Amino acid sequence: xxxxxxLIPVALGLGLAGLFAFFWALRSGQFDDPDGAANRILIDExxxxxx
Amino acid sequence: xxxxxxxxxxxxxATVLAVPAMxxxxxxxxxxxxxxxxxxxxxxxxxLSSRLVKVSHSADLDDRDLVLALANIGFEAQxxxxxxxxxxxxxxxxxxxxxxxxxxxxNVMLLSVSVWSGADGSTRGMFHWLSALIAVPAIAYAGQPxxxxxxxxxxxxxxNMDVPISIxxxxxxxxxxxxxxxxxxxxxxxxxxxxxxxxxxxxxxDAMMRDKARSGVDxxxxxxxxxxxxxxxxxxxxxxxxxxxxxxMVMRVAAGExxxxxxxxxxxxxxxxxxxxxxxxxxxxAGKGDDVLAGTLNLGSPVDVIVTHAGEDxxxxxxxxxxxxxxxxxxRYVRIADRAARLYAPAVHTLSALTVLxxxxxxxxxxxxxxxxxxxxxxxxxxALGLAVPVAQVVASGALMRAGIMVKDGSALERLAKIDRAxxxxxxxxxxxxxxxxxxxxxxxxxxxxxxxxxxxxSSSHPLSRALAGALTARGVKAVALQNVTxxxxxxxxxxxxxxxxxxxxPETAEGTAVALETGRPSSRLVKFADRLRPDAVGALAQMxxxxxxxxxxxxxxxxAVAQIARETGLSAQAGVSPAEKQEAxxxxxxxxxxxxxxGDGLNDGPALAAADASIAPGSASDVGLHAADFVFMQxxxxxxxxxxxxxxxxxxxxxxxxxxAIGYNILAVPLAMAGLVTPLIAAIAMSASSLIVVGNxxxxxxxxx
Numbered sequence: 203x204x205x206x207x208x209l210i211p212v213a214l215g216l217g218l219a220g221l222f223a224f225f226w227a228l229r230s231g232q233f234d235d236p237d238g239a240a241n242r243i244l245i246d247e248x249x250x251x252x253x
Numbered sequence: 254x255x256x257x258x259x260x261x262x263x264x265x266x267a268t269v270l271a272v273p274a275m276x277x278x279x280x281x282x283x284x285x286x287x288x289x290x291x292x293x294x295x296x297x298x299x300x301l302s303s304r305l306v307k308v309s310h311s312a313d314l315d316d317r318d319l320v321l322a323l324a325n326i327g328f329e330a331q332x333x334x335x336x337x338x339x340x341x342x343x344x345x346x347x348x349x350x351x352x353x354x355x356x357x358x359x360n361v362m363l364l365s366v367s368v369w370s371g372a373d374g375s376t377r378g379m380f381h382w383l384s385a386l387i388a389v390p391a392i393a394y395a396g397q398p399x400x401x402x403x404x405x406x407x408x409x410x411x412x413n414m415d416v417p418i419s420i421x422x423x424x425x426x427x428x429x430x431x432x433x434x435x436x437x438x439x440x441x442x443x444x445x446x447x448x449x450x451x452x453x454x455x456x457x458x459d460a461m462m463r464d465k466a467r468s469g470v471d472x473x474x475x476x477x478x479x480x481x482x483x484x485x486x487x488x489x490x491x492x493x494x495x496x497x498x499x500x501x502m503v504m505r506v507a508a509g510e511x512x513x514x515x516x517x518x519x520x521x522x523x524x525x526x527x528x529x530x531x532x533x534x535x536x537x538x539a540g541k542g543d544d545v546l547a548g549t550l551n552l553g554s555p556v557d558v559i560v561t562h563a564g565e566d567x568x569x570x571x572x573x574x575x576x577x578x579x580x581x582x583x584x585r586y587v588r589i590a591d592r593a594a595r596l597y598a599p600a601v602h603t604l605s606a607l608t609v610l611x612x613x614x615x616x617x618x619x620x621x622x623x624x625x626x627x628x629x630x631x632x633x634x635x636x637a638l639g640l641a642v643p644v645a646q647v648v649a650s651g652a653l654m655r656a657g658i659m660v661k662d663g664s665a666l667e668r669l670a671k672i673d674r675a676x677x678x679x680x681x682x683x684x685x686x687x688x689x690x691x692x693x694x695x696x697x698x699x700x701x702x703x704x705x706x707x708x709x710x711x712s713s714s715h716p717l718s719r720a721l722a723g724a725l726t727a728r729g730v731k732a733v734a735l736q737n738v739t740x741x742x743x744x745x746x747x748x749x750x751x752x753x754x755x756x757x758x759x760p761e762t763a764e765g766t767a768v769a770l771e772t773g774r775p776s777s778r779l780v781k782f783a784d785r786l787r788p789d790a791v792g793a794l795a796q797m798x799x800x801x802x803x804x805x806x807x808x809x810x811x812x813x814a815v816a817q818i819a820r821e822t823g824l825s826a827q828a829g830v831s832p833a834e835k836q837e838a839x840x841x842x843x844x845x846x847x848x849x850x851x852x853g854d855g856l857n858d859g860p861a862l863a864a865a866d867a868s869i870a871p872g873s874a875s876d877v878g879l880h881a882a883d884f885v886f887m888q889x890x891x892x893x894x895x896x897x898x899x900x901x902x903x904x905x906x907x908x909x910x911x912x913x914x915a916i917g918y919n920i921l922a923v924p925l926a927m928a929g930l931v932t933p934l935i936a937a938i939a940m941s942a943s944s945l946i947v948v949g950n951x952x953x954x955x956x957x958x959x
Contacts, residue, residue, distance in 0.1 A: 206376075210383065213360070213363070214360060214387070217356050217360055218356075221353065221356045224352050225349065228348055228349060228352075233345070234300065234302070235300040235301055235302045235303070236302055237301040237302040238281065238299060238300055238301035238302060241277060241278035241281060241301055242278065242281065243278075244277075244278035245281060245282040
């Protein structure tokens with residue numbers, strides 16, 4: 203019983219943390235351009251004079 | 254001056270450009286870096302999902318500078334008009350409710366599993382209270398999209414799919430709270446939350462597919478002339494957007510530019526390409542005093558045109574109005590999901606009401622009867638039904654998108670699947686809609702002649718020069734160095750080498766479209782230009798035939814040009830058809846019981862595209878064409894049409910299977926629920942399983958676009 207009293211709040215707290223992280227990401231516009239975000243990682247910053 | 258007519262002050266120095274051609278990381282970095290290096294441009298940020306570039310820049314750069322800068326980088330771009338600004342996305346407002354419902358459902362399920370596995374007495378009570386603590390606020394928040402829609406329907410004395418969902422969720426929550434307070438054995442919080450999660454997931458998918466398709470097409474829109482160069486009375490030359498054009502203004506139309514308004518030529522004479530407007534491929538020659546129409550392309554030399562009809566009065570706008578009128582015809586189409594919902598909602602209500610009544614008559618207490626009634630409402634949850642259509646459509650349109658075909662509306666897949674008659678426009682649809690030099694003439698040229706032609710053609714931006722340069726480059730011709738290459742408007746391109754004069758000029762006598770190439774030989778070589786069939790056109794038509802679709806040509810072009818294509822493709826054809834007649838032709842076929850597909854690109858096809866049951870346009874189509882069509886294919890090959898038809902038929906097969914699965918599950922589960930045999934555990938498992946099966950079945954469509 204004491205285990206539950208500790209674990210349930212911890213589980214809920216972690217879940218809530220994830221939920222808030224998601225809300226933050228949503229608000230800060232991270233879902234505005236999913237295709238772009240997926241491709242941006244491929245852009246090589248070093249090779250500047252290639253184009 | 255650049256100004257996006259929107260409220261925010263950042264817009265003063267920011268321009269949003271649509272760049273439909275970008276599709277990869279390479280394009281993104283090229284555009285962002287290329288623009289960043291230009292003086293006056295502060296920064297450029299690409300949004301790949303919507304194919305837009307937002308450029309913040311100093312006030313002395315205008316729209317055209319930016320379009321030109323992008324053209325130099327190698328991308329065709331259009332300034333995004335205010336009327337197309339940020340289409341309202343239905344996804345974002347649904348994401349937060351989905352996240353909340355999902356989070357709450359998982360946690361409550363965790364607690365419920367403990368209860369089912371034997372938690373008893375005070376532990377069960379505590380778990381139920383904890384569940385209530387999580388579920389009640391979550392339901393209040395995540396259920397809003399359904400509650401609002403249900404309320405709207407009820408206040409209009411109608412029902413929709415959201416009404417049974419809302420009643421089920423609210424009654425289940427209420428009864429669960431009562432159970433919890435009384436220390437009862439069952440609570441239904443998990444069921445209510447799961448229901449919301451699955452349904453919200455279905456809606457998000459549905460909205461995502463609409464957004465995705467629309468954003469791609471939006472980026473393509475607005476290809477008609479966005480404005481014109483105006484000569485003021487004091488001789489000043491200014492750029493004016495087409496919305497600001499007024500009758501009596503004089504616009505200077507350069508070679509290769511499209512007219513932004515109807516008008517009369519006051520000086521100069523030139524050839525005009527009216528194919529966008531009428532489908533006619535032979536250029537017409539017009540001089541001082543002749544009328545020219547908005548949307549036509551000036552092929553020859555610069556002319557000054559006095560505006561006679563601007564904005565809403567142009568022939569172009571007239572066609573748009575014709576189109577608008579026939580779109581309403583199609584909006585009466587009822588989507589499968591809506592039809593199902595219309596039947597489903599009353600059936601579910603009746604069933605659960607009968608269950609409650611039946612149990613009351615059989616002597617059960619009001620509470621017990623209500624619990625069983627709610628069980629029926631929840632187990633008949635339209636989760637699987639709600640997912641049946643959107644998941645299949647999202648997967649299929651994703652597959653089509655990868656194949657270069659954009660679906661503008663989910664219902665388009667349903668309509669296309671039923672097609673049994675197709676009408677094809679000629680110019681720009683069956684053919685490329687661009688002049689292509691006669692391949693035989695090019696093959697006859699020797700290396701030096703071809704090299705000279707390439708050097709001359711590549712130093713002009715005239716459409717014919719560009720087409721010739723493209724054809725020569727494709728053959729691997731090497732350019733020859735020439736001196737003093739100059740372009741004289743309306744005459745041609747001239748150059749010299751070793752004291753010899755060369756020219757690529759307008760021929761003195763020409764039938765159709767042609768240029769004369771002078772390379773120092775006694776007689777000049779005449780290079781004829783003609784429109785050519787799209788690649789695989791014949792193969793694509795054969796596939797249409799296999800699909801059981803009768804196809805014919807419906808073109809606004811003149812009889813000889815259409816007859817030529819009809820011979821090449823073996824289709825029956827109708828030539829010289831006006832936009833209104835095209836619309837009528839479709840109306841007649843529809844009355845004869847056919848489901849008609851219209852494939853076209855031009856302004857003249859707009860009304861027909863809107864009137865047909867389904868419509869497809871190539872990516873090179875006019876503004877109006879793109880707007881009216883349900884599908885837009887980006888590749889050059891015409892195979893896109895049978896491909897889209899096959900994919901939509903496959904989608905409909907899967908949708909029907911999904912419905913069968915969802916309904917089959919209900920037929921099994923409902924009697925059990927009505928008999929009062931369903932425990933929350935069984936209800937939850939059955940519900941999730943039916944939804945997952947539907948999703949799994951829909952995933953088979955990943956390879957639909959083959």
